[in-house]
Amino acid sequence: MKKILVAAFMVLLGASWANAAGTAAGTQIQNSLTLDYEVGGINQTDINADDGNGFLVDNKNDVLVTTADVASVKVTPGSTAQVLTFTVKNEGNKVQDFILSVSDAGAAFSLTDNFNATSQSIFVESGTTPGYQSGEDTETYIDELAADGEKTVYVVASIPASQVNGDASIITLTAQVATGGTASSQGSATVNDTGADAEDTEQIVWADSAGETDAVEDGKHSDASAYEVQSASLTVTKGSCVIWDPANEGTNPKRIPGAVVRYTIQVANAAGAQDATSVVATDVLPGTVTYGVGGSGLTQIARVVTEVCSCTSPGTANTGNVSESTGTVTATYESPISASETQCAYFDVTIN
Amino acid sequence: MKKGFLSILLIFAFSSIVYADVSIKSQSLQEKIINKQTKWVKATKVIPGTKIRYINTMSNNGTVMAQNLVITNAIPKHMLYVDKSAKCDGVCSITYSVDGKAFDVPAKLFVTENGKKRVAKALEYKAIRWIVQTLDANQSSSVQFDATLE
Structure with missing residues (x-):
């Protein structure tokens, strides 16, 4: 009677799990199979084989920044602590830090930018109270964000008193992938590993899409929102x-x-x-x-x-x-x- | 005395030519553009979404034909089978399994979702089985499939 072995399933080596962002960096993927055959009608001993150690899943760096503002944020001249809201998502496959920066650039809500909001600051939502709270949301970078995790980030700025109705200030938030693994310490910006492929080494691969002001596969992503001055005329x-x-x-x-x-x-x-x-x-x-x-x-x-x-x-x-x-x-x-x-x-x- | 010696020689000669020496090896490859040409190279830089080609090559270094070669390959964990990518050199039959035990053609593979039975999707396959009728002496033959890292 022909004996067919059920193929051995993959051997799990080290930490491994899958999520929407993909298989975790560092997971070893190995292929195993079985060959059964006959000679002269006589079943022979099965042969088991594999592809050696297979390969190691590399560190995919992918970040997505999107503004949560569905329309321009209406402000009045002379107002302070005006808030733009963004979401930063770790679409990579490993815990990362994210370095945050703002620029007076980009396009949003079909507005024409004609002034720069002043005193621009960036704060990460602490999770204590939803919405920007000056006393609670004080972190200026994203610390230890798990794969698939996301954080709300606020850009807080003031509006010069000289602005008039219809003026707009467009602001772009950029998140740069940084090395994670050490809590309460901002890691260094990651560097795309463009060198030779290294077997059994977890390499960094930038896999982000182009954002508002950044290029594809540059380890960053960005999106814009805008302040729009509304005053009586x-x-x-x-x-x-x-x-x-x-x-x-x-x-x-x-x-x-x-x-x-x-x-x-x-x-x-x-x-x-x-x-x-x-x-x-x-x-x-x-x-x-x-x-x-x-x-x-x-x-x-x-x-x-x-x-x-x-x-x-x-x-x-x-x-x-x-x-x-x-x-x-x-x-x-x-x-x-x-x-x-x-x-x-x-x-x-x-x-x- | 001479006759007996000749018989021993014949028996030895006969027994020495009737054997099969079958082996199989597996490779995991990924696409890479080299000099503007796409080539399959050893998989070393792999991130979620990367497509891997698994090639299993059987060799018969013996002196007689091997028959009814059955290659059963579990799809590695975290890998999703790419539909219709399983192939072989020459003629073979290919079946699949959604539990690693029962194998059949795609139209007869079912899974239960929300209490309803439906035909399984390719990415739900857990294993592939190729049956190759013969592998002649001193010949090699390959089977392959593609899968994407989830």
Whole structure:
């Protein structure tokens, strides 16, 4: 009876396991087989064979950086500690450290970069509290990241006060594979082993893809995100009209002493701008006029209306208000003044 | 006395030519571009995703034909068989196994997934078996397959 041995399965030498990132570096892979045969119809002794020690799995260096920001991070001029968020994944097959750096480069969210955020810093999420916490997330490199593991990394920066609505600062985070194995100590950047193949030696093989600003198989990967300045874009326009004089009264009145003049202060927020809140306009009246309608018998108008100014026929007041004190008129506009919204403050004075 | 001596010689001569000396060796190779040409060289720089070609070469250095040669090769752990890559020199039958015990053609290999039986995928094969009918004296013959490091 023919005897067929089930082939011997691979001999495991040393640590070995597989994961999505692949078989662990240092794993010995050996092939084993069995030959069964006959001579003259008589079964012969089986022959077992292998490929010697086979080969040793090398150290695949592969890193993937992706921004977690699904859109540009909206910032206001003068703000500090603004956060861009990235994920760094070890797609290699061994524990590695990762050296992190930022650059004012790259492209993101179809924005045009026209300024550099200042005081740029990099911090690694500690895992204690999700999201950037200045007191907790203090590590500036990734320490001992296992194969398939990933870390959240924050770029924290300030926005110059001089920036205006629509300005953008694009920032690229780069992660460089570094030697792991020693906790709490940043390893040196790895070096691709381009020399002769060495049997039974665990060699370093850069196998990363090209990133935002780095090349394929360079031991790095990068991705970009962006700060986008969003602020109110207000336009203030002052106007006036005469609505009554003692001679003509309400019919074609002229600006003569005793006439009532209505001032308008229009505030418009541009399309696409951020809401403007707590908008207040102050107007110091000249000594030649007095706040109010004097002896005209007219009803005093002092209101804020959500509309384009209509000097002779103001609309209905919103929640804003107009007040006067010792010759200074203060117009407080309804909050917010949204993008594309216009409000008008009205008040009457009498020519002395 | 002469006759007896001749008989011994004949017996010795006859017995000395009827034998088979079969051996087999295995090689693991990987592709490498040398002078812009792709060549298979000894596998030494291997990372996840690298394709390895295993070549098992049988040699019969004896004086008679070997028959019914059955080569059973477990696919090494961490290696994934590349579909349709198993071959042999000349004529042979090739079967596969998903448990290392029962061998059959691909259409008759099944695995159970989520309680449902389905035809096994190539990367789920655990072993390959080649059956080569004959290997003449002083001849060599190879069988091979490719597998990718997971």
